[in-house]
Structures are given as C-alpha cells and as structure tokens.
Amino acid sequence: MSATRRTGTRLLALALLLAPAAVSAQLPAAADLMAAYNKAIGGEAAFAKHQAMHMTGSFAIASMGMSAGMEVFSARPNKMFTITNIPGLGEMRQGYDGETAWCIDPMRGARILEGPELAMIKDQAGFDSDLRVMSRFKSAETVEKATFGGQECYKVKLVWLSGRESFDCYGTANGLLVARIESQESDMGKIEAVTLLQDYTDFGGILVAKKTVVTAMGMEQVLSIDKIEFDAVDPAKFELPAEIKALKK
Amino acid sequence: MRRYGRRLALGLGAALLTLIPNGARAQDRPVPARDAAAAAAASPLRNGLALETFDTAWTRIRNLHFDSTFGGLDWNAVRAELRPRAAQARTTGELRKVLGELIARIGVSHYALVPVEYNASFDPRRNGREPRDTIGDAGLELRAVGDDVVVWRVAPDGPAAAAGVTPGALVRAVDGFDPNAGLRNRHALAEPHEQQLALTRVLYGVNRLVQGGVGDSVTLKLASPDGDRGVTLRLRPTPGQLVKFGNLPPSMVSVRQTVIAGGGAGDGCIGLVTFTSWMAPIATAIDKAVDAVRHCQGIVIDLRGNPGGVGGMVMGVGGHFVDSVQPLGTMKLRGNELKFVLNPRRVDPRGQPVPVYAGPLAILVDAMTASTSEIFAAGMQAIGRARVFGELTAGQALPALASKLPNGDVLMHAIADYLVVDGKRIEGRGVVPDQLLPLTFGDLAAGRDAPLQAALDWIANY
Numbered sequence: 001m002s003a004t005r006r007t008g009t010r011l012l013a014l015a016l017l018l019a020p021a022a023v024s025a026q027l028p029a030a031a032d033l034m035a036a037y038n039k040a041i042g043g044e045a046a047f048a049k050h051q052a053m054h055m056t057g058s059f060a061i062a063s064m065g066m067s068a069g070m071e072v073f074s075a076r077p078n079k080m081f082t083i084t085n086i087p088g089l090g091e092m093r094q095g096y097d098g099e100t101a102w103c104i105d106p107m108r109g110a111r112i113l114e115g116p117e118l119a120m121i122k123d124q125a126g127f128d129s130d131l132r133v134m135s136r137f138k139s140a141e142t143v144e145k146a147t148f149g150g151q152e153c154y155k156v157k158l159v160w161l162s163g164r165e166s167f168d169c170y171g172t173a174n175g176l177l178v179a180r181i182e183s184q185e186s187d188m189g190k191i192e193a194v195t196l197l198q199d200y201t202d203f204g205g206i207l208v209a210k211k212t213v214v215t216a217m218g219m220e221q222v223l224s225i226d227k228i229e230f231d232a233v234d235p236a237k238f239e240l241p242a243e244i245k246a247l248k249k
Numbered sequence: 250m251r252r253y254g255r256r257l258a259l260g261l262g263a264a265l266l267t268l269i270p271n272g273a274r275a276q277d278r279p280v281p282a283r284d285a286a287a288a289a290a291a292s293p294l295r296n297g298l299a300l301e302t303f304d305t306a307w308t309r310i311r312n313l314h315f316d317s318t319f320g321g322l323d324w325n326a327v328r329a330e331l332r333p334r335a336a337q338a339r340t341t342g343e344l345r346k347v348l349g350e351l352i353a354r355i356g357v358s359h360y361a362l363v364p365v366e367y368n369a370s371f372d373p374r375r376n377g378r379e380p381r382d383t384i385g386d387a388g389l390e391l392r393a394v395g396d397d398v399v400v401w402r403v404a405p406d407g408p409a410a411a412a413g414v415t416p417g418a419l420v421r422a423v424d425g426f427d428p429n430a431g432l433r434n435r436h437a438l439a440e441p442h443e444q445q446l447a448l449t450r451v452l453y454g455v456n457r458l459v460q461g462g463v464g465d466s467v468t469l470k471l472a473s474p475d476g477d478r479g480v481t482l483r484l485r486p487t488p489g490q491l492v493k494f495g496n497l498p499p500s501m502v503s504v505r506q507t508v509i510a511g512g513g514a515g516d517g518c519i520g521l522v523t524f525t526s527w528m529a530p531i532a533t534a535i536d537k538a539v540d541a542v543r544h545c546q547g548i549v550i551d552l553r554g555n556p557g558g559v560g561g562m563v564m565g566v567g568g569h570f571v572d573s574v575q576p577l578g579t580m581k582l583r584g585n586e587l588k589f590v591l592n593p594r595r596v597d598p599r600g601q602p603v604p605v606y607a608g609p610l611a612i613l614v615d616a617m618t619a620s621t622s623e624i625f626a627a628g629m630q631a632i633g634r635a636r637v638f639g640e641l642t643a644g645q646a647l648p649a650l651a652s653k654l655p656n657g658d659v660l661m662h663a664i665a666d667y668l669v670v671d672g673k674r675i676e677g678r679g680v681v682p683d684q685l686l687p688l689t690f691g692d693l694a695a696g697r698d699a700p701l702q703a704a705l706d707w708i709a710n711y
Binding site for chain 2: 061064066087088089090106107108109111186187188189218219241242243245246247249
C-alpha cells in the first residue's frame with residue numbers, strides 16, 4: 001500500500017471513529033482522542049521501525065525579517081540535537097544526551113539547562129514522544145470543542161508527570177493534532193505559545209506536520225520540514241560539545 | 250519542526266527583540282537617501298494600498314503595544330481620526346505623514362517608520378555597490394555641552410582630522426541646519442524626561458547628518474577661539490563589520506579593546522572594551538575582547554554613543570562578570586513577562602574553562618547611550634556589579650519588533666516595557682551614573698576624558 005493510500009485509509013477510519021461522538025454532542029474521552037491520534041500518525045508500530053531520525057527544514061520569523069535553515073537529529077531512547085545558522089546572528093545549537101540538556105548561542109554563550117527547562121526537555125525528548133501515551137501523563141481530560149486555524153477540534157488538558165500542564169486539540173474531522181497550547185519553559189521565564197500543526201505528510205510511515213506555525217509574544221514563527229531521513233544518524237551528533245563538558249567539570 | 254526546533258525558535262524570538270530607539274541608527278542613513286526619499290515620497294500609491302498599510306500598522310500596535318490602555322489614549326479614536334486621511338493619501342509621502350502622526354501619538358520610544366527605499370538603497374543590484382562600500386562617515390562624533398553642539402571625538406585617520414577639525418569646536422550648522430536651536434528649545438518643555446528626549450533626538454539627528462554614503466559631502470560651520478570657518482568633508486567608508494539584522498537596514502559595527510598598562514595599582518593593567526552597538530554577529534568579538542583583558546586589575550566598558558541593538562546580548566556579555574545566574578530586569582509584554590538573566594561565562598568557545606572576572610567593572614555612558622546599553626548599565630549597576638560614570642542616558646529602553654508593512658516600509662513598534670531588577674523603569678528616566686560627569690569645554694580643551702579618568706581612578710583605588 002502506498003504511503004498516500006495508507007494515510008487516506010487511516011484518516012477515513014478515524015473520521016468514522018470520531019463521528020458518533022460529534023453527532024451526540026458528547027465530548028469524547030481524552031484517552032480515545034489520543035488513541036485515535038496515535039493511530040492516525042502511524043501508531044507505535046510505525047515508530048518502532050526506526051531508531052533515529054534526521055530532519056532538515058527551515059524556520060522563519062517574518063515579523064523580524066529572519067529565516068534560516070534548521071536541522072534536528074533524534075535517536076532512541078531520548079537523544080536530540082538541533083542546529084541552526086541564522087544570517088546576521090550565527091550558529092545556535094541545543095542538545096540532550098539523555099542526561100544533560102544544553103544550549104549554545106553566540107548571544108549568551110554555553111548553558112546547561114536546569115530546573116523547569118530540563119524537565120520540559122525530558123518531557124519532549126523521547127523518540128516516540130509524538131505519540132500521546134497515557135503513561136506519560138498524570139491526567140488527560142477533554143475540556144471543550146474549540147477552533148484553531150479554522151479547524152474544529154477537541155481540546156484536551158494534559159497534566160504531565162512533571163506537573164506541567166498543556167493543551168492538545170485534536171481535529172474533529174480526522175483526529176490529527178490541530179494545535180498545542182502550552183508554556184514553553186526558558187531561562188527567561190515561561191513563554192506562552194499556540195502551535196498550529198498543518199500539512200501532515202507521510203515520512204517513513206509516520207504522519208508528521210510538515211508545517212508548524214507557532215505564535216508567541218506577538219510573533220509568528222513558521223517551521224517547515226523539507227526532508228526526514230531515518231536510521232542514518234551518526235551517534236557522535238549527540239555527544240556533549242567541549243564547552244558543555246568544560247562546564248560540567 | 251517537531252518539538253525541539255520549536256523550542257529553539259521560541260527562545261530565540263524572546264532574546265532577539267530589538268532595542269534601538271527611534272532614529273538612533275545613525276549609521277543607517279542610506280547612500281541615495283535624499284534623492285531616493287524625495288522620489289519615493291512623490292510616488293503614487295496603488296488603489297487600496299494606503300488603507301491596507303494604515304490598517305496593518307494600527308492593528309499591530311493595537312494588538313501588541315505593551316500597555317493595553319495606551320496610557321489613556323483612545324486608540325480607536327485615533328484610528329477614526331487618521332484613517333480617512335490615510336484613505337485620501339495619493340502618494341507615499343502623504344501616507345507616511347499620516348503613519349508618522351499615528352506612531353507619534355503613543356509618545357514613547359521605539360516607534361519609527363523605516364522607509365522601504367532605505368533598505369533598498371543598500372541593495373547592490375540597484376546601486377551597483379556592496380553595502381560595505383556605501384556606508385560612510387566624516388570621522389567625527391558630536392555631543393552637547395549645555396546648549397551647544399560640539400565636536401567631541403575626531404578619528405585620527407578620518408576626513409575631519411585631515412581638515413584640521415579638533416575636539417571642542419562649536420558646531421553652528423551642518424549642511425545649513427542649526428542643531429543648537431533644538432537644544433535651546435528643549436528648555437520650554439515641562440518635564441525633565443521630555444527635555445532629555447529632545448536632547449537625545451538632536452544628538453542622534455546631528456550625528457546622522459555627518460554620516461551617509463561614501464563619497465557624499467557634508468559641510469560644517471564651526472566656531473572656535475580662532476574664529477568661524479566652514480569645512481566640507483568627503484565621507485570615508487565607515488570602518489567595521491557589516492551587519493544586517495532582520496528587517497533593519499545594514500550597519501557597520503566594531504569592537505575594540507585596549508590594555509591600559511599600569512592603569513591600575515602597582516603594575517596592574519586596566520582593560521578598556523568599546524563596541525558600537527549590540528549586534529549578534531559581534532558577540533563573539535566582544536567575548537574575545539573581554540577574554541583579552543580578563544587578567545587585568547579592572548575593566549572599563551565604554552557605551553558612550555552606543556544606541557543598543559539585540560536585547561538578549563546583555564545576558565551573555567554581562568555573564569562575563571558574575572559567577573552565578575542573576576536577573577538584570579524584566580520585559581513586560583502584554584500578558585507575559587520575561588526576564589533578562591545573566592549567564593555566567595565560565596568557558597570560552599574552545600571549551601577551555603575561564604576564571605570569572607571578579608574585579609572592578611566600570612561602565613561609561615552619555616546622552617547617546619540608549620536602549621540595550623541602558624538595560625546593561627542599569628542592570629549591572631542595580632545588582633552592584635558595576636559603577637557607572639558619565640552623563641544621564643537617553644531614557645529609551647523598550648523592546649521592539651521591526652515588522653514590514655504592506656507598502657514595504659518597516660514599522661518599529663514597542664511590544665514590551667522594561668523594568669530593572671530593582672523595579673525602576675528606564676524609559677523616560679534614563680540611567681543616572683554613580684558619578685555624574687557632564688561634558689565640559691574645559692575637558693575638551695584639555696583633551697581630557699573625564700569619565701574615563703574617573704573610572705581609572707576608581708579602579709586604581711578599588
């Protein structure tokens with residue numbers, strides 16, 4: 001079955017699954033929405049086929065007139081490394097090797113992330129963390145029907161094991177994640193952000209939002225994925241840079 | 250791009266908010282500014298563009314201005330009043346007049362309109378010259394002593410020096426414009442902060458007049474004890490590194506460090522670090538400059554004339570001088586607060602541990618020290634890590650965005666207020682130096698840099 005047909009079949013099945021709830025005007029259970037979403041993006045089986053991934057894409061902050069290429073590397077169980085080189089700014093790197101989360105940018109230098117920042121990275125760094133697995137949350141509750149980016153969706157309040165709260169909104173039409181509403185932790189404080197996930201595309205059997213629009217602090221940031229390659233990531237990508245090793249001493 | 254990329258981009262957006270006050274980008278006067286501006290002002294607007302541009306500007310400000318009350322200003326009434334005039338605008342010049350009035354109504358810093366032809370004038374496809382070959386200056390800096398604009402500094406290898414211009418000369422006119430009238434008129438303003446704002450505007454304005462395109466000429470009318478004279482200077486290429494940041498026009502920036510041998514007690518040296526603006530491409534150069542003088546007994550950072558730049562840079566630069574994470578102040582956006590936090594710099598870019606600089610730190614400021622520079626000076630002063638020498642600063646410190654409008658112009662608009670860690674506001678107040686040392690004719694005549702000397706003396710006796 002081609003990736004396109006496989007995707008179409010999944011979405012049709014999900015639409016049927018969600019239809020009774022919509023008709024009865026009852027809010028579907030959060031667990032059902034999350035299970036439907038997991039199935040829609042490929043399910044655990046699709047993720048299990050891969051050990052690592054390398055995304056290539058770009059991000060743009062139109063209101064600032066800035067754009068740059070971006071690469072994201074991740075590997076099981078929870079390693080990640082992100083690099084971008086912004087014209088007029090320089091190279092920015094961020095990583096997590098499963099123990100130490102860090103960030104290096106030309107404006108602030110090298111930093112080891114701690115406290116809420118580290119907790120958030122831990123929440124997000126699992127290779128399968130795009131799957132909404134109940135064991136990662138203290139609770140999940142559907143709170144209302146909402147609209148984001150012109151799409152109707154069911155809004156689910158999530159309480160993560162770390163105690164952090166966020167909201168997902170799952171499309172009533174196809175069960176895919178339409179939006180996330182959450183506070184991003186940073187050393188500068190919490191940054192309230194609304195993230196719209198658009199243009200879901202099949203990469204290696206996993207449906208991924210090819211376009212992500214993040215609105216925060218009055219700025220709209222658009223992140224676009226050009227390509228995802230699986231299982232061909234050099235493990236050295238996740239090693240701590242010399243600056244971070246020195247900070248740990 | 251999944252969650253990691255989003256996280257990196259968010260942190261970046263917060264740190265990149267621009268802090269450059271209105272009209273402070275003195276090096277940005279584009280080469281063909283006068284001709285191009287005149288042509289653009291007369292250019293007709295296509296149907297609907299004026300209203301589309303006006304509505305975009307008005308709405309952005311309505312949605313993002315940090316004070317949802319607009320200080321008591323009825324923003325809807327402003328729209329009702331000015332929108333019909335925008336609708337009647339037939340040329341770019343007419344539209345800009347309305348937009349200028351719109352942003353002037355808010356009455357705070359960091360609101361400005363950068364005409365599209367300013368950026369375009371740096372485009373080599375249009376003028377056949379690379380940006381670095383188009384940005385020029387006359388090799389001198391101007392300041393105020395009382396109600397007089399004077400020559401403050403003269404670059405030894407610049408056109409002004411070659412023409413015999415020396416510090417202390419009174420500036421009667423620049424290209425026929427009398428800057429001193431603006432200084433005198435400020436006394437009619439009721440509030441001290443209004444007078445300070447007027448002073449800063451005059452200084453930024455007159456310094457902009459002695460900068461421009463390489464090869465352009467500027468004529469100064471100078472007065473000195475030897476009598477009045479006119480001098481015409483041909484602008485040289487401005488030295489430094491070309492920087493293009495987002496929607497702002499390109500500019501030349503530079504970093505310099507000097508080791509003043511024996512400046513401290515005994516054989517100790519004192520390091521002097523100067524940089525022209527807070528632009529991220531020179532962050533590494535600033536780090537290297539600090540590293541080069543880290544061993545000295547004292548460090549002086551000269552922020553005189555520094556108009557600001559990327560706000561987030563204070564967190565890294567200030568981190569060279571602290572051994573623990575410390576907040577410098579808070580950006581208050583509408584519905585969100587973010588802190589500027591110093592990141593202790595205990596390692597260099599090669600991964601080598603470096604000792605935290607724990608010695609005395611002096612910061613030099615003047616009336617043209619603005620925005621990010623004020624945030625740095627005020628914050629370091631408030632946490633007790635630096636002593637500030639010089640003049641009252643500009644009092645213009647609001648984090649802002651530079652957004653493109655439908656007609657191509659760039660709207661700079663403030664989206665946050667800023668409070669120093671001690672709760673004080675910088676906007677409209679400025680940074681009050683610990684040792685207030687206004688520029689004097691006596692110092693200029695004697696070739697004495699009083700704030701620098703006071704800082705050196707303080708370090709020597711630390």
